[in-house]
Amino acid sequence: MTALQSLRSFFGAFRAAVHAAAAVDMHRSPDARDLKMLGISQKAFRAIHL
DSSP states (O other): OOHHHHHHHHHHHHHHHHHHHHHHHTTOOOOHHHHHHHTOOHHHHHTSOO
């Protein structure tokens, strides 16, 4: 993995985390793409009681 790929991966994961946190803050379910990027299945996320 090159340095550029590492940076893209980091910022992609950071973006997904920010979007997921914002969705939860607004009492919504995060986008499936963001959960997938974070390694969380939709089924596992739905099992969390917020």
